[in-house]
Amino acid sequence: MRPANGPKPAPAAAVTAPSRLREAGVAAAMYLGCIAVALLISAIIVWLTGGSWQAVFSALLDGSLRAPGRWGETIGIAIPLVVVALGTAINGRAGVVNIGQEGQLMMGTAFATYVGVNMGGPGPLVVVCLLIVGAAAGAMWAGIASWLLYWRRVPEVLTTLLLITVASQATGYALKVDWLLLAPFREDRSVRNQVSDQLADDTRIPRLDIWGNDFPISAFAVVLMAVIVFLLFKRSVWGFRMRMLGRNARTAQRAGVSTVTYGTTAMLISGACAGLAGAMMLSGGDFGNYRFTPGFANNIGWEGLLVALVARSHPVGIVVVAFSFAGLRAGSGFLAATGVEREISQVVLALLVLALLVPPAILFIRERRRALSATRDRT
Amino acid sequence: MVEQRTAGTDVPAVRLASISKSFGAITACDRVDLTLHRGRIHGILGENGAGKSTLMKVLIGLVLPDRGTIEVDGERCQIRDPHDAAARGIGMVHQHFSLVEPLTVWENVMLGDTGRFDAAAARQRVAEISEHYGLGVDPDARVGELSAGVRQRVEIIKCLRRDPGILIFDEPTSVLTPGESERLFDVLRLAVREENRAVALVSHKLDEILHATDEVTIMRAGAVVKRMETSEADAPMLARAMVGREVSLRSEASALGLVDSVVAGSGTVADPSGDTHDEPAATVPALRLRDIVARGSDGRVSLDGLNIDVFDSEIVGVAGVEGNGQSALTDLLSSLVSVEAGIVEVDGARVQPGRPGAMSDAGVSVVPEDRHASGCVLDMTVAENLFLVDIDRIATRGIYDPAVMRRDAARLIEEFEIQTAGPDAPFWSLSGGNQQRVVLARELSYSPRVLVAAQPTRGLDVGAIEWMTDRLRQVADSGVGVLLISSELEEILQLSDRVVVLFRGRIIGEMDRAEVDLEELGLLLGGASAEAAA
Numbered sequence: 001m002r003p004a005n006g007p008k009p010a011p012a013a014a015v016t017a018p019s020r021l022r023e024a025g026v027a028a029a030m031y032l033g034c035i036a037v038a039l040l041i042s043a044i045i046v047w048l049t050g051g052s053w054q055a056v057f058s059a060l061l062d063g064s065l066r067a068p069g070r071w072g073e074t075i076g077i078a079i080p081l082v083v084v085a086l087g088t089a090i091n092g093r094a095g096v097v098n099i100g101q102e103g104q105l106m107m108g109t110a111f112a113t114y115v116g117v118n119m120g121g122p123g124p125l126v127v128v129c130l131l132i133v134g135a136a137a138g139a140m141w142a143g144i145a146s147w148l149l150y151w152r153r154v155p156e157v158l159t160t161l162l163l164i165t166v167a168s169q170a171t172g173y174a175l176k177v178d179w180l181l182l183a184p185f186r187e188d189r190s191v192r193n194q195v196s197d198q199l200a201d202d203t204r205i206p207r208l209d210i211w212g213n214d215f216p217i218s219a220f221a222v223v224l225m226a227v228i229v230f231l232l233f234k235r236s237v238w239g240f241r242m243r244m245l246g247r248n249a250r251t252a253q254r255a256g257v258s259t260v261t262y263g264t265t266a267m268l269i270s271g272a273c274a275g276l277a278g279a280m281m282l283s284g285g286d287f288g289n290y291r292f293t294p295g296f297a298n299n300i301g302w303e304g305l306l307v308a309l310v311a312r313s314h315p316v317g318i319v320v321v322a323f324s325f326a327g328l329r330a331g332s333g334f335l336a337a338t339g340v341e342r343e344i345s346q347v348v349l350a351l352l353v354l355a356l357l358v359p360p361a362i363l364f365i366r367e368r369r370r371a372l373s374a375t376r377d378r379t
Numbered sequence: 380m381v382e383q384r385t386a387g388t389d390v391p392a393v394r395l396a397s398i399s400k401s402f403g404a405i406t407a408c409d410r411v412d413l414t415l416h417r418g419r420i421h422g423i424l425g426e427n428g429a430g431k432s433t434l435m436k437v438l439i440g441l442v443l444p445d446r447g448t449i450e451v452d453g454e455r456c457q458i459r460d461p462h463d464a465a466a467r468g469i470g471m472v473h474q475h476f477s478l479v480e481p482l483t484v485w486e487n488v489m490l491g492d493t494g495r496f497d498a499a500a501a502r503q504r505v506a507e508i509s510e511h512y513g514l515g516v517d518p519d520a521r522v523g524e525l526s527a528g529v530r531q532r533v534e535i536i537k538c539l540r541r542d543p544g545i546l547i548f549d550e551p552t553s554v555l556t557p558g559e560s561e562r563l564f565d566v567l568r569l570a571v572r573e574e575n576r577a578v579a580l581v582s583h584k585l586d587e588i589l590h591a592t593d594e595v596t597i598m599r600a601g602a603v604v605k606r607m608e609t610s611e612a613d614a615p616m617l618a619r620a621m622v623g624r625e626v627s628l629r630s631e632a633s634a635l636g637l638v639d640s641v642v643a644g645s646g647t648v649a650d651p652s653g654d655t656h657d658e659p660a661a662t663v664p665a666l667r668l669r670d671i672v673a674r675g676s677d678g679r680v681s682l683d684g685l686n687i688d689v690f691d692s693e694i695v696g697v698a699g700v701e702g703n704g705q706s707a708l709t710d711l712l713s714s715l716v717s718v719e720a721g722i723v724e725v726d727g728a729r730v731q732p733g734r735p736g737a738m739s740d741a742g743v744s745v746v747p748e749d750r751h752a753s754g755c756v757l758d759m760t761v762a763e764n765l766f767l768v769d770i771d772r773i774a775t776r777g778i779y780d781p782a783v784m785r786r787d788a789a790r791l792i793e794e795f796e797i798q799t800a801g802p803d804a805p806f807w808s809l810s811g812g813n814q815q816r817v818v819l820a821r822e823l824s825y826s827p828r829v830l831v832a833a834q835p836t837r838g839l840d841v842g843a844i845e846w847m848t849d850r851l852r853q854v855a856d857s858g859v860g861v862l863l864i865s866s867e868l869e870e871i872l873q874l875s876d877r878v879v880v881l882f883r884g885r886i887i888g889e890m891d892r893a894e895v896d897l898e899e900l901g902l903l904l905g906g907a908s909a910e911a912a913a
Contacts, residue, residue, distance in 0.1 A: 235781065237774045244767060250753040254713040254745065255768040256736015
């Protein structure tokens with residue numbers, strides 16, 4: 001029985017999917033609405049606490065785009081976010097959970113640092129090598145979780161998460177030991193504590209300067225990566241099978257998609273992306289001044305995960321959302337100058353992030369509901 | 380367990396008057412009247428989409444009617460949600476189970492209760508109900524390990540526990556074997572006659588309505604077309620009223636659940652598609668299973684020395700009571716489980732069944748029992764679902780063109796008469812029958828050697844069943860070996876050239892369709908060995 005359909009001669013008529021254009025319109029309206037509400041609430045909070053809401057929003061805009069050189073900064077922050085999020089989109093598609101990007105990113109950076117500082121040889125070669133090694137290290141770290149999952153069915157949600165702590169401790173230790181990552185003692189530094197040597201000038205990713213905005217050229221590579229992932233999702237047999245696995249593992253197995261092979265591949269790629277993001281941060285220059293330190297990851301792994309969620313794993317959406325998140329990050333630096341209390345400005349930022357999170361959640365739930373009710377009413 | 384209700388009062392248990400309900404432009408119920416009396420089983424007969432379920436959902440509070448009145452025990456009332464319904468003593472056993480598999484039976488029964496509860500008392504109560512109605516359900520069994528028939532009895536216990544005066548059963552036998560259906564009707568009769576409840580039995584099976592009900596209301600396209608005492612009805616009359624045209628009971632017998640007519644007509648039905656089926660053309664079987672031993676995920680032996688041969692162009696029907704290894708057999712042929720011992724051969728070549736895609740690579744296509752579990756991806760489009768198994772067909776070097784996919788899909792949609800908004804419609808937007816067509820279209824599109832059809836018509840309506848059975852015959856005629864796994868005996872008898880009986884993971888009997896002796900078959904289904912049966 002199909003109550004949503006009624007009599008027989010009209011099968012599926014009432015439940016056909018609404019047109020894509022309308023869907024997109026609804027989604028856009030939802031985003032605008034949520035952001036408007038968040039801005040309104042923020043304004044009220046700032047006003048109630050005696051601040052100037054105009055100043056807050058103006059500072060956010062200045063810090064992310066308007067002030068000289070700021071959109072270059074925003075791009076620089078967006079780069080690792082996009083890379084992490086693209087990896088997350090891939091493992092999400094295959095139905096494997098990875099929430100350990102932060103740790104994979106740390107491992108990637110640590111290994112990349114070692115290569116960058118110690119390898120020697122022609123600069124460009126070193127850059128390429130440190131990026132590759134960074135990706136490999138991230139993949140290895142995610143691979144541990146994947147191995148535990150398929151060998152002993154240890155839930156990957158737990159392992160990836162817990163491995164962050166391990167990565168944090170391990171890299172922290174490496175930064176304390178001379179023969180690993182700790183920078184050699186020099187007179188000009190008073191504190192010789194948990195900091196790596198700086199990458200040499202020729203082992204850094206070149207930076208581009210456009211009207212006073214400078215950012216590493218890896219930005220172009222990242223956009224290319226997004227396009228590649230987009231095509232993989234849209235047109236490749238591999239992406240198709242990944243999606244099949246993620247949506248229905250039994251059907252996939254029947255159709256010849258091995259859960260272990262494809263699941264592990266997805267996890268390794270996801271980890272590799274996080275590791276690569278770390279290596280790019282290190283050699284890109286927007287984070288930590290070409291040095292690796294314990295706080296280097298700075299939640300970029302977490303935020304990249306968030307970007308993928310908000311963009312609902314859509315590669316183009318990821319680029320847009322990553323830029324928005326990077327803008328908020330860059331803009332938050334300017335909030336201190338407004339005289340608004342730090343706690344309040346943090347609330348404003350959190351509200352804006354929340355505004356971006358709500359629509360995808362609603363869209364997801366709506367889709368689920370529709371699918372569920374459609375299947376439930378069938379016989 | 381039950382306080383006796385006053386019998387013989389003239390006030391009907393439920394009176395629905397002039398109920399109308401529309402969904403958008405579509406009218407699901409159009410001024411429907413329905414009266415349920417205590418002590419009687421009221422059948423509600425109609426095809427899928429006739430409005431039966433909507434009407435029942437009105438009664439249980441899942442759907443609010445646009446117009447019309449509801450009276451329960453003579454009292455006018457509104458039923459806004461299932462809690463209202465429960466408070467008025469209305470309970471429903473839904474067609475689709477809502478059970479939590481890892482929990483035990485009594486835990487499932489207690490789900491939804493709030494506040495403190497006494498586990499020992501709850502177990503006791505479940506055991507009592509089970510015994511009282513002869514349901515034979517162990518309160519401590521894990522639901523995940525129970526067969527569909529037993530699960531339904533758990534649902535019945537869930538419902539009876541609240542001691543409802545009015546019981547609704549929505550297509551209760553769609554997942555049951557004939558024997559289990561009989562037991563269900565025994566329970567129903569007990570609940571009705573002895574305990575004076577009112578029962579509404581929703582069904583599209585004539586046989587069931589004729590056997591189990593006292594009166595019957597027939598619905599078509601949202602309206603009541605006929606209402607009568609069951610004793611005055613006969614199968615052709617009901618079929619005519621339900622479908623709205625003359626029905627050949629022979630060809631649609633299985634759809635309507637009439638074993639008798641199939642068997643009576645065995646001379647013609649035995650070999651529905653001419654003489655070509657009698658002699659298997661090849662001596663090497665298309666599919667050969669030898670001494671297969673397999674274990675389920677719980678470690679229990681699910682297949683225990685199974686032997687089956689399927690030759691080209693023949694339909695082999697695997698009969699058996701559900702839970703005797705049917706799903707393990709389907710899983711095996713879907714490359715979902717590996718064998719512990721034994722040989723699987725397709726066209727004489729050995730296959731390692733546990734490797735992902737091994738069976739489909741070898742040319743074994745499957746229309747699975749639960750298409751949502753292993754036959755489709757609900758969240759993908761219709762076109763994508765048509766290419767799940769062999770996307771390589773339209774790909775070059777790992778890249779495919781969605782436009783080509785859509786075009787090919789459109790062709791299949793037309794060929795298989797799939798009713799859908801188009802290739803890009805999400806799979807879940809299709810009706811059950813059309814989903815099944817998509818699965819079959821895909822499975823046939825890669826020219827299989829063997830087609831495995833597990834419960835291929837379960838839950839489909841008459842038209843869809845007719846279509847499906849015709850297709851299966853065509854498939855066999857085109858030279859493909861067909862393995863039909865079904866717990867609907869009528870279906871097996873109607874389609875198969877050869878019938879084998881599956882019991883506890885092995886084949887315990889085999890007979891040609893022409894030689895089927897129903898009595899012997901029944902004994903075999905119950906596990907009696909062939910010699911004992913003869």
